[in-house]
Amino acid sequence: MARAVKTQRRIITTIAAWTIGLIIFFPIFWTILTSFKTEAQAINDPPLFFTFDWTLENYAIVQERSDYMKFLWNSVIIAGGSTVLGILVAIPAAWSMAFVPSKWTKDILLWMLSTKMLPAVGVLYPISLLFVEFNLLDTRSGLMVVLMLINLPIIVWMLFTYFKEIPYEILEAARMDGAKFKEEIFYVLTPMAIPGIASTALLNFILAWNEAFWTLNLTAAKAAPLTAFIASYSSPEGLFFAKLSAASTMAIAPVLILGWFSQKQLVRGLTFGAVK
Protein backbone atom coordinates (compact mmCIF):
# COMPACT_ATOMS: atom_id res chain seq x y z
CA MET A 1 0.00 0.00 0.00
CA ALA A 2 2.64 2.48 1.08
CA ARG A 3 4.79 1.36 -1.80
CA ALA A 4 1.99 1.94 -4.32
CA VAL A 5 1.53 5.47 -3.01
CA LYS A 6 5.26 6.05 -3.33
CA THR A 7 5.34 4.83 -6.93
CA GLN A 8 2.32 6.92 -7.79
CA ARG A 9 3.95 9.98 -6.32
CA ARG A 10 7.10 9.25 -8.25
CA ILE A 11 5.18 9.02 -11.50
CA ILE A 12 3.51 12.38 -10.88
CA THR A 13 6.79 14.13 -10.01
CA THR A 14 8.45 12.60 -13.04
CA ILE A 15 5.73 13.83 -15.38
CA ALA A 16 5.68 17.31 -13.82
CA ALA A 17 9.45 17.69 -13.87
CA TRP A 18 9.81 16.44 -17.44
CA THR A 19 7.06 18.76 -18.65
CA ILE A 20 8.63 21.81 -17.04
CA GLY A 21 12.10 20.77 -18.17
CA LEU A 22 10.97 20.37 -21.77
CA ILE A 23 9.18 23.74 -21.74
CA ILE A 24 12.29 25.48 -20.44
CA PHE A 25 14.47 23.74 -22.98
CA PHE A 26 12.03 24.32 -25.84
CA PRO A 27 13.55 27.53 -27.29
CA ILE A 28 16.91 25.77 -27.61
CA PHE A 29 15.35 22.63 -29.05
CA TRP A 30 13.35 24.69 -31.52
CA THR A 31 16.43 26.58 -32.64
CA ILE A 32 18.38 23.40 -33.24
CA LEU A 33 15.45 21.82 -35.09
CA THR A 34 14.84 24.87 -37.28
CA SER A 35 18.47 24.96 -38.31
CA PHE A 36 17.84 21.77 -40.30
CA LYS A 37 14.85 23.15 -42.22
CA THR A 38 14.67 25.19 -45.40
CA GLU A 39 13.69 28.84 -44.98
CA ALA A 40 10.17 28.13 -46.26
CA GLN A 41 9.70 25.22 -43.88
CA ALA A 42 11.05 27.28 -41.01
CA ILE A 43 8.07 29.63 -41.14
CA ASN A 44 5.48 27.03 -42.13
CA ASP A 45 2.08 27.35 -40.43
CA PRO A 46 1.44 25.08 -38.54
CA PRO A 47 5.02 24.66 -37.29
CA LEU A 48 6.74 21.52 -38.58
CA PHE A 49 8.17 19.24 -35.95
CA PHE A 50 9.80 16.25 -37.56
CA THR A 51 8.02 15.94 -40.88
CA PHE A 52 10.30 18.03 -43.05
CA ASP A 53 13.22 17.41 -45.36
CA TRP A 54 16.26 17.59 -43.14
CA THR A 55 18.97 19.68 -44.71
CA LEU A 56 22.41 20.95 -43.79
CA GLU A 57 22.45 23.77 -46.32
CA ASN A 58 21.95 26.51 -43.71
CA TYR A 59 25.20 25.59 -42.05
CA ALA A 60 26.99 25.77 -45.39
CA ILE A 61 25.40 29.13 -46.20
CA VAL A 62 26.26 30.63 -42.80
CA GLN A 63 29.85 29.52 -43.07
CA GLU A 64 30.15 30.75 -46.64
CA ARG A 65 28.42 34.11 -46.23
CA SER A 66 29.75 35.27 -42.93
CA ASP A 67 32.86 33.23 -42.41
CA TYR A 68 31.67 31.56 -39.23
CA MET A 69 35.03 29.90 -38.63
CA LYS A 70 36.73 33.25 -38.21
CA PHE A 71 34.36 34.27 -35.41
CA LEU A 72 34.57 30.86 -33.82
CA TRP A 73 38.33 31.10 -33.82
CA ASN A 74 38.16 34.60 -32.30
CA SER A 75 35.88 33.27 -29.56
CA VAL A 76 38.19 30.37 -28.83
CA ILE A 77 41.28 32.59 -28.70
CA ILE A 78 39.66 35.32 -26.62
CA ALA A 79 37.88 33.05 -24.15
CA GLY A 80 40.77 30.60 -23.95
CA GLY A 81 43.44 33.28 -23.74
CA SER A 82 41.67 35.26 -21.04
CA THR A 83 41.15 32.08 -19.03
CA VAL A 84 44.79 31.02 -19.24
CA LEU A 85 46.00 34.51 -18.36
CA GLY A 86 43.54 34.71 -15.47
CA ILE A 87 44.56 31.33 -14.09
CA LEU A 88 48.26 32.23 -14.29
CA VAL A 89 47.75 35.44 -12.36
CA ALA A 90 45.28 33.94 -9.91
CA ILE A 91 47.06 30.75 -8.87
CA PRO A 92 49.86 32.41 -6.90
CA ALA A 93 47.44 34.87 -5.33
CA ALA A 94 44.89 32.25 -4.30
CA TRP A 95 47.70 29.98 -3.18
CA SER A 96 49.22 32.45 -0.81
CA MET A 97 45.84 33.50 0.57
CA ALA A 98 44.84 29.90 1.24
CA PHE A 99 48.10 28.71 2.74
CA VAL A 100 49.66 31.82 4.24
CA PRO A 101 46.66 33.85 5.35
CA SER A 102 47.28 37.18 7.01
CA LYS A 103 44.87 39.51 8.72
CA TRP A 104 44.36 41.21 5.38
CA THR A 105 43.42 38.10 3.41
CA LYS A 106 39.71 38.48 3.93
CA ASP A 107 39.70 42.16 3.10
CA ILE A 108 41.65 41.53 -0.09
CA LEU A 109 39.29 38.77 -1.17
CA LEU A 110 36.24 40.91 -0.57
CA TRP A 111 37.80 43.91 -2.24
CA MET A 112 38.59 41.80 -5.32
CA LEU A 113 35.00 40.70 -5.38
CA SER A 114 33.84 44.29 -5.15
CA THR A 115 35.69 45.17 -8.37
CA LYS A 116 33.39 42.69 -10.09
CA MET A 117 30.43 44.86 -9.11
CA LEU A 118 31.64 47.85 -11.11
CA PRO A 119 28.95 48.33 -13.78
CA ALA A 120 30.65 48.07 -17.15
CA VAL A 121 28.67 50.88 -18.72
CA GLY A 122 30.04 53.26 -16.09
CA VAL A 123 33.53 52.89 -17.47
CA LEU A 124 32.69 52.31 -21.15
CA TYR A 125 34.18 55.55 -22.41
CA PRO A 126 37.43 55.45 -20.43
CA ILE A 127 38.09 51.90 -21.54
CA SER A 128 37.33 52.73 -25.17
CA LEU A 129 39.64 55.73 -24.91
CA LEU A 130 42.45 53.62 -23.49
CA PHE A 131 41.86 51.06 -26.22
CA VAL A 132 42.19 53.74 -28.89
CA GLU A 133 45.27 55.16 -27.18
CA PHE A 134 47.02 51.79 -27.06
CA ASN A 135 45.78 50.61 -30.47
CA LEU A 136 43.82 47.80 -28.90
CA LEU A 137 40.45 48.51 -30.49
CA ASP A 138 39.19 45.49 -32.43
CA THR A 139 42.11 43.32 -31.38
CA ARG A 140 41.90 39.93 -29.74
CA SER A 141 44.65 40.71 -27.26
CA GLY A 142 42.83 43.78 -25.96
CA LEU A 143 39.64 41.85 -25.40
CA MET A 144 41.57 39.00 -23.84
CA VAL A 145 42.98 41.34 -21.22
CA VAL A 146 39.62 42.97 -20.46
CA LEU A 147 37.83 39.64 -20.08
CA MET A 148 40.68 38.35 -17.93
CA LEU A 149 40.29 41.35 -15.65
CA ILE A 150 36.52 41.12 -15.30
CA ASN A 151 36.73 37.42 -14.46
CA LEU A 152 39.87 37.56 -12.31
CA PRO A 153 37.95 38.06 -9.04
CA ILE A 154 35.88 34.93 -9.73
CA ILE A 155 38.98 32.93 -10.65
CA VAL A 156 40.89 33.97 -7.53
CA TRP A 157 37.88 33.31 -5.39
CA MET A 158 37.15 29.86 -6.80
CA LEU A 159 40.77 28.76 -6.61
CA PHE A 160 40.92 30.02 -3.04
CA THR A 161 37.95 27.87 -2.01
CA TYR A 162 39.48 24.82 -3.72
CA PHE A 163 42.92 25.33 -2.21
CA LYS A 164 41.47 25.77 1.26
CA GLU A 165 40.05 22.27 1.02
CA ILE A 166 43.48 20.69 0.64
CA PRO A 167 44.06 19.12 4.06
CA TYR A 168 46.96 20.51 6.03
CA GLU A 169 47.73 17.10 7.54
CA ILE A 170 48.98 15.85 4.19
CA LEU A 171 51.47 18.70 4.03
CA GLU A 172 52.65 17.92 7.53
CA ALA A 173 53.08 14.27 6.66
CA ALA A 174 55.11 15.18 3.58
CA ARG A 175 57.33 17.41 5.69
CA MET A 176 57.87 14.68 8.24
CA ASP A 177 59.07 12.54 5.36
CA GLY A 178 61.59 15.25 4.61
CA ALA A 179 59.95 16.92 1.59
CA LYS A 180 61.48 20.26 0.64
CA PHE A 181 59.40 23.32 -0.23
CA LYS A 182 59.74 22.69 -3.96
CA GLU A 183 58.90 19.01 -3.69
CA GLU A 184 56.00 19.92 -1.48
CA ILE A 185 54.55 22.16 -4.18
CA PHE A 186 55.19 19.93 -7.18
CA TYR A 187 54.55 16.46 -5.82
CA VAL A 188 52.10 17.01 -3.00
CA LEU A 189 50.05 20.13 -3.57
CA THR A 190 49.85 20.39 -7.35
CA PRO A 191 48.24 16.99 -7.98
CA MET A 192 45.61 17.79 -5.40
CA ALA A 193 44.96 21.24 -6.83
CA ILE A 194 44.59 20.23 -10.47
CA PRO A 195 40.89 19.26 -10.37
CA GLY A 196 40.03 22.61 -8.79
CA ILE A 197 42.09 24.51 -11.32
CA ALA A 198 40.44 22.62 -14.18
CA SER A 199 36.94 23.35 -12.87
CA THR A 200 37.79 27.02 -12.43
CA ALA A 201 39.19 27.23 -15.94
CA LEU A 202 36.09 25.55 -17.36
CA LEU A 203 33.61 27.91 -15.73
CA ASN A 204 35.61 30.96 -16.70
CA PHE A 205 35.96 29.83 -20.26
CA ILE A 206 32.15 29.67 -20.41
CA LEU A 207 31.71 33.09 -18.82
CA ALA A 208 34.22 34.63 -21.21
CA TRP A 209 32.64 32.89 -24.21
CA ASN A 210 29.25 34.37 -23.40
CA GLU A 211 30.36 37.86 -22.36
CA ALA A 212 28.34 40.33 -24.40
CA PHE A 213 29.07 43.87 -23.32
CA TRP A 214 32.74 44.41 -24.01
CA THR A 215 32.80 42.01 -26.94
CA LEU A 216 30.04 44.04 -28.60
CA ASN A 217 31.47 47.43 -27.78
CA LEU A 218 35.17 46.94 -28.36
CA THR A 219 35.24 44.95 -31.60
CA ALA A 220 34.29 45.64 -35.20
CA ALA A 221 35.21 43.23 -37.99
CA LYS A 222 38.59 41.77 -37.22
CA ALA A 223 38.42 40.53 -33.66
CA ALA A 224 34.67 40.04 -33.28
CA PRO A 225 33.79 36.81 -31.48
CA LEU A 226 30.56 34.82 -31.82
CA THR A 227 28.53 37.13 -29.58
CA ALA A 228 29.06 39.96 -32.07
CA PHE A 229 28.64 37.64 -35.05
CA ILE A 230 25.17 36.69 -33.82
CA ALA A 231 24.25 40.29 -33.04
CA SER A 232 24.78 41.07 -36.74
CA TYR A 233 21.69 38.97 -37.39
CA SER A 234 19.51 41.47 -35.52
CA SER A 235 18.76 43.40 -38.70
CA PRO A 236 17.65 40.64 -41.03
CA GLU A 237 17.19 40.62 -44.78
CA GLY A 238 14.40 38.48 -46.19
CA LEU A 239 13.81 35.01 -44.85
CA PHE A 240 16.41 34.17 -42.29
CA PHE A 241 14.96 31.99 -39.49
CA ALA A 242 16.74 28.83 -40.62
CA LYS A 243 20.04 30.62 -41.11
CA LEU A 244 19.71 32.41 -37.78
CA SER A 245 19.05 29.02 -36.17
CA ALA A 246 22.07 27.44 -37.79
CA ALA A 247 24.30 30.32 -36.72
CA SER A 248 22.88 30.23 -33.17
CA THR A 249 23.28 26.48 -32.87
CA MET A 250 26.91 26.71 -33.89
CA ALA A 251 27.52 29.55 -31.45
CA ILE A 252 26.04 27.84 -28.41
CA ALA A 253 26.83 24.17 -29.03
CA PRO A 254 30.41 24.12 -27.73
CA VAL A 255 29.55 25.87 -24.49
CA LEU A 256 26.28 24.02 -23.97
CA ILE A 257 28.25 20.80 -23.89
CA LEU A 258 30.97 22.20 -21.64
CA GLY A 259 28.29 23.72 -19.43
CA TRP A 260 26.78 20.37 -18.61
CA PHE A 261 30.07 19.36 -17.04
CA SER A 262 30.28 22.48 -14.94
CA GLN A 263 26.99 22.52 -13.03
CA LYS A 264 28.60 22.13 -9.63
CA GLN A 265 31.34 24.66 -10.29
CA LEU A 266 28.68 27.12 -11.32
CA VAL A 267 27.26 27.23 -7.81
CA ARG A 268 30.67 27.52 -6.22
CA GLY A 269 31.99 30.04 -8.70
CA LEU A 270 29.06 32.41 -8.71
CA THR A 271 28.08 32.37 -5.05
CA PHE A 272 31.63 32.84 -3.76
CA GLY A 273 31.32 29.92 -1.41
CA ALA A 274 28.27 31.35 0.32
CA VAL A 275 26.01 28.44 -0.68
CA LYS A 276 27.21 24.91 -0.26
Place this chain on the structure above:
Amino acid sequence: MIFVPSWMGPLSAGKHHAMATKASRSTARIMMAPAVVLLLGWMLVPLIMTLYFSFKRYLPLRGDSLERGLEWVGFTNYSRFISSSSFWPSIQTTLIMVGGVLLITVVFGIVLAMLLDQPMWGQGFVRILVIAPFFVMPTVSALVWKNMLMDPVNGIFAHLWRFFGAEPVAWLQDASLGSIIALVSWQWLPFATLILLTATQSLDTEQLEAAEMDGAPVLKRFWYIVLPHLARAITIVILIQTIFLLSVFAEIFVTTGGAFGTRTLTYLIFQRVVDSQNIGLGSAGGVYAIILANIVAIFLMRIVGKNLDE
Protein backbone atom coordinates in the same frame (compact mmCIF):
# COMPACT_ATOMS: atom_id res chain seq x y z
CA MET B 1 35.57 50.51 -4.53
CA ILE B 2 33.86 49.52 -1.37
CA PHE B 3 35.39 50.19 1.97
CA VAL B 4 34.35 47.24 4.04
CA PRO B 5 37.19 46.25 6.33
CA SER B 6 36.28 47.76 9.69
CA TRP B 7 33.16 45.80 10.53
CA MET B 8 34.57 42.43 9.67
CA GLY B 9 37.42 42.11 12.12
CA PRO B 10 40.49 39.98 11.60
CA LEU B 11 40.35 36.68 9.78
CA SER B 12 39.92 33.88 12.25
CA ALA B 13 43.22 32.09 12.72
CA GLY B 14 42.78 29.02 10.53
CA LYS B 15 44.68 25.79 10.75
CA HIS B 16 46.85 26.87 7.86
CA HIS B 17 48.14 29.68 10.00
CA ALA B 18 50.69 27.45 11.65
CA MET B 19 52.46 27.16 8.31
CA ALA B 20 53.23 30.81 8.01
CA THR B 21 56.81 31.77 8.71
CA LYS B 22 58.33 35.18 8.18
CA ALA B 23 59.97 34.11 4.92
CA SER B 24 56.84 32.54 3.52
CA ARG B 25 54.92 35.69 4.41
CA SER B 26 57.00 37.88 2.18
CA THR B 27 56.84 35.26 -0.58
CA ALA B 28 53.08 35.26 -0.18
CA ARG B 29 52.98 39.00 -0.62
CA ILE B 30 54.97 38.77 -3.85
CA MET B 31 52.72 36.01 -5.13
CA MET B 32 49.67 38.12 -4.49
CA ALA B 33 51.07 41.25 -6.09
CA PRO B 34 50.22 40.66 -9.79
CA ALA B 35 46.54 39.99 -9.13
CA VAL B 36 46.21 42.90 -6.69
CA VAL B 37 48.05 45.38 -8.91
CA LEU B 38 46.09 44.40 -12.02
CA LEU B 39 42.73 44.66 -10.31
CA LEU B 40 43.68 47.90 -8.59
CA GLY B 41 44.58 49.39 -11.97
CA TRP B 42 41.46 47.99 -13.62
CA MET B 43 39.34 49.55 -10.90
CA LEU B 44 41.03 52.90 -10.31
CA VAL B 45 42.11 54.07 -13.76
CA PRO B 46 38.71 53.94 -15.50
CA LEU B 47 36.92 55.05 -12.35
CA ILE B 48 39.07 58.16 -11.99
CA MET B 49 38.66 58.91 -15.68
CA THR B 50 34.89 58.58 -15.44
CA LEU B 51 34.84 60.85 -12.40
CA TYR B 52 37.04 63.36 -14.24
CA PHE B 53 34.85 63.41 -17.35
CA SER B 54 31.70 63.70 -15.28
CA PHE B 55 32.80 67.17 -14.19
CA LYS B 56 33.67 68.29 -17.71
CA ARG B 57 31.83 69.45 -20.79
CA TYR B 58 32.90 66.86 -23.33
CA LEU B 59 31.11 66.66 -26.67
CA PRO B 60 33.60 65.35 -29.24
CA LEU B 61 31.18 66.03 -32.08
CA ARG B 62 31.07 69.72 -31.17
CA GLY B 63 34.83 70.06 -31.18
CA ASP B 64 35.68 69.37 -27.54
CA SER B 65 38.89 67.41 -27.34
CA LEU B 66 41.28 66.22 -24.69
CA GLU B 67 44.22 67.93 -26.36
CA ARG B 68 42.70 71.39 -26.18
CA GLY B 69 41.52 70.83 -22.66
CA LEU B 70 37.98 70.39 -21.40
CA GLU B 71 35.85 72.97 -19.71
CA TRP B 72 35.13 72.35 -16.01
CA VAL B 73 31.40 72.48 -15.43
CA GLY B 74 31.09 71.37 -11.81
CA PHE B 75 27.99 69.32 -11.08
CA THR B 76 26.13 70.45 -14.20
CA ASN B 77 26.27 67.00 -15.80
CA TYR B 78 24.98 65.39 -12.63
CA SER B 79 22.01 67.69 -12.33
CA ARG B 80 21.30 67.56 -16.06
CA PHE B 81 21.38 63.78 -16.09
CA ILE B 82 18.80 63.64 -13.31
CA SER B 83 16.59 66.40 -14.64
CA SER B 84 16.49 65.00 -18.17
CA SER B 85 13.06 63.69 -19.09
CA SER B 86 14.41 60.21 -19.73
CA PHE B 87 16.06 59.72 -16.33
CA TRP B 88 13.13 58.81 -14.08
CA PRO B 89 11.47 56.61 -16.71
CA SER B 90 14.76 54.75 -17.06
CA ILE B 91 14.97 54.25 -13.28
CA GLN B 92 11.41 53.01 -13.28
CA THR B 93 12.10 50.64 -16.17
CA THR B 94 15.21 49.36 -14.42
CA LEU B 95 13.35 48.71 -11.18
CA ILE B 96 10.44 46.98 -12.91
CA MET B 97 12.77 44.82 -14.94
CA VAL B 98 15.03 43.83 -12.06
CA GLY B 99 12.09 43.36 -9.68
CA GLY B 100 10.09 41.36 -12.22
CA VAL B 101 12.95 39.05 -13.06
CA LEU B 102 13.81 38.54 -9.38
CA LEU B 103 10.22 37.71 -8.49
CA ILE B 104 9.84 35.21 -11.34
CA THR B 105 13.20 33.52 -10.92
CA VAL B 106 13.00 33.22 -7.13
CA VAL B 107 9.42 31.91 -7.01
CA PHE B 108 9.84 29.46 -9.88
CA GLY B 109 13.33 28.66 -8.71
CA ILE B 110 11.99 27.51 -5.34
CA VAL B 111 9.23 25.49 -7.00
CA LEU B 112 11.67 23.85 -9.40
CA ALA B 113 14.23 23.17 -6.70
CA MET B 114 11.61 21.45 -4.54
CA LEU B 115 10.40 19.46 -7.52
CA LEU B 116 13.84 18.39 -8.68
CA ASP B 117 14.70 17.30 -5.16
CA GLN B 118 11.93 14.64 -5.24
CA PRO B 119 12.67 11.09 -6.34
CA MET B 120 11.89 10.65 -10.03
CA TRP B 121 13.04 8.94 -13.18
CA GLY B 122 15.60 10.75 -15.31
CA GLN B 123 16.47 13.37 -12.72
CA GLY B 124 19.90 14.04 -14.19
CA PHE B 125 18.44 14.60 -17.62
CA VAL B 126 15.76 17.01 -16.39
CA ARG B 127 18.46 18.93 -14.54
CA ILE B 128 20.38 19.32 -17.77
CA LEU B 129 17.27 20.59 -19.58
CA VAL B 130 16.56 23.14 -16.86
CA ILE B 131 20.12 24.45 -16.61
CA ALA B 132 20.74 24.73 -20.36
CA PRO B 133 19.49 28.34 -20.89
CA PHE B 134 22.21 29.68 -18.61
CA PHE B 135 24.87 28.60 -21.09
CA VAL B 136 23.28 30.27 -24.10
CA MET B 137 25.03 33.51 -24.94
CA PRO B 138 22.86 36.62 -24.37
CA THR B 139 22.82 37.69 -28.00
CA VAL B 140 21.58 34.26 -29.08
CA SER B 141 18.89 34.12 -26.39
CA ALA B 142 17.69 37.56 -27.35
CA LEU B 143 17.54 36.89 -31.09
CA VAL B 144 15.94 33.48 -30.69
CA TRP B 145 13.24 34.95 -28.47
CA LYS B 146 12.76 37.97 -30.68
CA ASN B 147 12.37 35.99 -33.90
CA MET B 148 11.61 32.34 -33.37
CA LEU B 149 9.25 32.83 -30.43
CA MET B 150 7.89 36.37 -30.44
CA ASP B 151 7.80 37.37 -34.07
CA PRO B 152 4.21 38.61 -34.61
CA VAL B 153 3.87 36.75 -37.92
CA ASN B 154 6.07 33.67 -37.90
CA GLY B 155 6.92 33.17 -34.23
CA ILE B 156 5.80 30.15 -32.26
CA PHE B 157 3.59 32.33 -30.05
CA ALA B 158 1.88 33.78 -33.12
CA HIS B 159 1.19 30.23 -34.38
CA LEU B 160 -0.20 29.30 -30.96
CA TRP B 161 -2.38 32.41 -30.74
CA ARG B 162 -3.81 31.81 -34.22
CA PHE B 163 -4.42 28.16 -33.37
CA PHE B 164 -6.66 29.28 -30.53
CA GLY B 165 -8.30 31.87 -32.75
CA ALA B 166 -6.65 34.88 -31.12
CA GLU B 167 -4.94 37.82 -32.75
CA PRO B 168 -1.11 37.43 -32.58
CA VAL B 169 0.64 39.97 -30.37
CA ALA B 170 3.56 42.16 -31.42
CA TRP B 171 5.34 41.29 -28.20
CA LEU B 172 8.36 43.54 -28.39
CA GLN B 173 6.23 46.58 -29.21
CA ASP B 174 3.01 46.15 -27.30
CA ALA B 175 4.36 44.25 -24.30
CA SER B 176 7.99 45.19 -24.65
CA LEU B 177 9.09 45.37 -21.04
CA GLY B 178 7.18 42.21 -20.17
CA SER B 179 8.85 40.43 -23.07
CA ILE B 180 12.29 41.51 -21.91
CA ILE B 181 11.44 40.34 -18.38
CA ALA B 182 10.33 36.95 -19.74
CA LEU B 183 13.50 36.58 -21.79
CA VAL B 184 15.85 37.59 -18.98
CA SER B 185 13.97 35.41 -16.49
CA TRP B 186 14.44 32.46 -18.83
CA GLN B 187 18.18 33.14 -18.80
CA TRP B 188 18.44 33.42 -15.02
CA LEU B 189 15.96 30.82 -13.82
CA PRO B 190 18.60 28.06 -14.16
CA PHE B 191 20.97 29.96 -11.89
CA ALA B 192 18.33 30.48 -9.19
CA THR B 193 17.17 26.88 -9.47
CA LEU B 194 20.65 25.44 -9.26
CA ILE B 195 21.58 27.41 -6.15
CA LEU B 196 18.27 26.80 -4.42
CA LEU B 197 18.53 23.11 -5.30
CA THR B 198 21.99 22.96 -3.76
CA ALA B 199 20.60 24.57 -0.62
CA THR B 200 17.55 22.28 -0.58
CA GLN B 201 19.76 19.21 -0.68
CA SER B 202 21.45 20.20 2.56
CA LEU B 203 18.09 20.29 4.33
CA ASP B 204 17.79 17.98 7.31
CA THR B 205 15.24 15.42 6.13
CA GLU B 206 14.78 13.95 9.60
CA GLN B 207 13.32 17.19 10.80
CA LEU B 208 10.90 17.25 7.88
CA GLU B 209 9.89 13.65 8.46
CA ALA B 210 9.32 14.32 12.13
CA ALA B 211 7.09 17.25 11.24
CA GLU B 212 5.21 15.07 8.78
CA MET B 213 4.64 12.42 11.46
CA ASP B 214 3.35 15.07 13.80
CA GLY B 215 0.77 15.79 11.14
CA ALA B 216 2.02 19.18 9.98
CA PRO B 217 0.44 19.95 6.60
CA VAL B 218 2.63 20.47 3.53
CA LEU B 219 2.26 24.24 3.45
CA LYS B 220 3.17 24.58 7.11
CA ARG B 221 6.19 22.36 6.68
CA PHE B 222 7.26 24.48 3.75
CA TRP B 223 6.69 27.75 5.58
CA TYR B 224 8.30 26.86 8.91
CA ILE B 225 11.08 24.45 7.93
CA VAL B 226 11.97 24.67 4.24
CA LEU B 227 11.69 28.41 3.66
CA PRO B 228 13.80 29.44 6.70
CA HIS B 229 16.42 26.93 5.60
CA LEU B 230 16.48 28.46 2.12
CA ALA B 231 16.49 32.05 3.39
CA ARG B 232 20.20 32.56 2.98
CA ALA B 233 20.35 30.98 -0.48
CA ILE B 234 17.44 33.16 -1.56
CA THR B 235 19.22 36.26 -0.32
CA ILE B 236 22.35 35.28 -2.23
CA VAL B 237 20.35 34.65 -5.40
CA ILE B 238 18.66 38.03 -5.11
CA LEU B 239 21.87 39.96 -4.50
CA ILE B 240 23.98 38.30 -7.18
CA GLN B 241 21.23 38.48 -9.76
CA THR B 242 20.55 42.12 -8.95
CA ILE B 243 24.15 43.00 -9.71
CA PHE B 244 24.04 41.19 -13.04
CA LEU B 245 20.53 42.39 -13.91
CA LEU B 246 21.37 46.03 -13.33
CA SER B 247 23.81 45.76 -16.21
CA VAL B 248 21.67 43.79 -18.66
CA PHE B 249 22.70 45.08 -22.06
CA ALA B 250 22.86 42.71 -25.02
CA GLU B 251 19.26 41.56 -24.51
CA ILE B 252 18.00 45.11 -25.03
CA PHE B 253 20.60 45.99 -27.64
CA VAL B 254 19.48 43.31 -30.12
CA THR B 255 15.73 43.31 -29.41
CA THR B 256 14.25 46.78 -28.92
CA GLY B 257 17.36 48.94 -28.93
CA GLY B 258 15.91 50.76 -25.93
CA ALA B 259 12.66 51.67 -27.68
CA PHE B 260 9.09 51.02 -26.48
CA GLY B 261 9.81 51.75 -22.82
CA THR B 262 12.71 49.34 -22.39
CA ARG B 263 15.42 51.92 -21.80
CA THR B 264 17.05 50.97 -18.54
CA LEU B 265 19.60 53.12 -16.73
CA THR B 266 22.42 51.07 -18.24
CA TYR B 267 21.02 51.52 -21.71
CA LEU B 268 20.39 55.24 -21.22
CA ILE B 269 24.05 55.75 -20.24
CA PHE B 270 25.14 53.67 -23.22
CA GLN B 271 23.09 55.90 -25.53
CA ARG B 272 24.45 59.11 -23.98
CA VAL B 273 28.02 57.93 -24.49
CA VAL B 274 27.79 56.08 -27.80
CA ASP B 275 24.82 57.54 -29.70
CA SER B 276 24.75 61.19 -28.63
CA GLN B 277 28.47 61.28 -27.85
CA ASN B 278 27.93 63.33 -24.71
CA ILE B 279 30.78 61.93 -22.65
CA GLY B 280 30.39 64.28 -19.70
CA LEU B 281 26.71 63.53 -19.28
CA GLY B 282 27.23 59.81 -19.84
CA SER B 283 30.01 59.75 -17.27
CA ALA B 284 27.82 61.44 -14.67
CA GLY B 285 25.21 58.75 -15.41
CA GLY B 286 27.93 56.14 -15.03
CA VAL B 287 28.75 57.45 -11.56
CA TYR B 288 25.08 57.10 -10.60
CA ALA B 289 25.07 53.52 -11.89
CA ILE B 290 28.21 52.74 -9.90
CA ILE B 291 26.64 54.13 -6.72
CA LEU B 292 23.46 52.13 -7.33
CA ALA B 293 25.40 48.89 -7.86
CA ASN B 294 27.44 49.52 -4.74
CA ILE B 295 24.40 49.87 -2.53
CA VAL B 296 23.47 46.31 -3.51
CA ALA B 297 27.06 45.13 -3.38
CA ILE B 298 27.56 46.18 0.23
CA PHE B 299 24.81 43.83 1.38
CA LEU B 300 26.24 40.99 -0.68
CA MET B 301 29.73 41.53 0.71
CA ARG B 302 28.38 41.49 4.23
CA ILE B 303 26.94 37.99 3.74
CA VAL B 304 29.95 36.66 1.87
CA GLY B 305 32.25 38.15 4.50
CA LYS B 306 30.38 36.51 7.36
CA ASN B 307 30.60 33.23 5.54
CA LEU B 308 34.39 33.48 5.38
CA ASP B 309 34.58 33.46 9.17
CA GLU B 310 32.81 30.14 9.51
